Amino acid sequence: MKKLYFALGMTLLTLATNVCFAETKAPAQVSKAEAAAHVAQKISLNTATLEQLEAIPGLGKKKAQAVLDYIAQNGAIKNETQLTEVKGIGEKLAAKISPYVSFN
Structure with missing residues (x-):
C-alpha cells in the first residue's frame, strides 16, 4: 500500500512540475508574444x-x-506603394505586412 501511495505521489509531483515548466517562458518568448499582441491592432x-x-x-x-531610416530621411510613408521604396521591402512583403499597419 505504501508503494501505491508513493507511486501516486510521484506521479502527481511529476505532473505538477511539467505544468509549471510548460507555463514558464524564456524572456525572449514572452517579449515576442507581447509584441505579437500589439500587432493584433494595426500599428x-x-x-x-x-x-x-x-x-x-x-x-x-x-x-x-x-x-525607420526611410521615414527619418523622406518623411511619412503614405501607402503600400511607397513602402516598397524602403530598402529590402518589395511588393510581396509590402502586401504581406500591410494588413498589420496603417499609414496615418
Missing part, C-alpha cells in the same frame, strides 16, 4: 517604435530599422 507605421515594427510578421529587425 501606425509612421509613429511606430523599432520593437513594434519588429513584431510585424515578416519584417524583422533590419527591415524595421530600414523603415
